Amino acid sequence: MKKIPVSMTVNDDEVDIYVPAHWTLLDVLREELELTGAKEGCGEGVCGSCTVLMDGHPVRSCLTLAAEARGARVLTVEGLGGPGMELDPLQQAFIEKGAVQCGFCTPGMLMTAKALLDSKPEATEQEVREAISGNICRCTGYAKIVEAILDASHKSET
Numbered sequence: 767m768k769k770i771p772v773s774m775t776v777n778d779d780e781v782d783i784y785v786p787a788h789w790t791l792l793d794v795l796r797e798e799l800e801l802t803g804a805k806e807g808c809g810e811g812v813c814g815s816c817t818v819l820m821d822g823h824p825v826r827s828c829l830t831l832a833a834e835a836r837g838a839r840v841l842t843v844e845g846l847g848g849p850g851m852e853l854d855p856l857q858q859a860f861i862e863k864g865a866v867q868c869g870f871c872t873p874g875m876l877m878t879a880k881a882l883l884d885s886k887p888e889a890t891e892q893e894v895r896e897a898i899s900g901n902i903c904r905c906t907g908y909a910k911i912v913e914a915i916l917d918a919s920h921k922s923e924t
């Protein structure tokens with residue numbers, strides 16, 4: 767099988783690996799780097815559970831070829847908190863607001879929300895709802911997720 771070299775930064779770690787040419791970024795994260803936070807729900811760009819940030823922008827890692835991520839800075843849910851295992855304000859808010867049920871959608875939701883609040887720290891409810899409209903949750907009904915993201919956004923203002 768033809769392998770290609772891929773270098774990128776994942777959660778502040780430099781990664782230099784050879785992977786099969788057809789591999790996606792999600793394959794790299796889960797199979798090679800054992801970062802299993804990003805989930806494969808649909809595998810075809812519909813559910814958002816595989817969302818990670820690439821150079822600050824949310825991407826569907828199931829649709830992103832590993833080759834496309836060359837040279838990129840990738841942030842996954844494993845890198846979201848602080849170095850001492852401190853939770854990111856978004857993670858804390860998800861816990862406090864009860865925004866997690868089965869948890870399958872949660873890593874993707876968190877990364878989508880992170881991208882939103884990084885670019886719009888004072889996002890409105892409408893903006894939050896629009897931002898997560900591509901992230902499917904089968905459990906929560908979304909209300910608590912929206913509440914949690916708004917809560918984290920208000921904390922970032924203080």
Ligand code: FES
Binds near residue numbers: 816827
């Ligand atoms: S697994 Fe990537 S969008 Fe569903």
Ligand code: FES
Binds near residue numbers: 865866
């Ligand atoms: S918490 Fe189960 S899919 Fe969202």
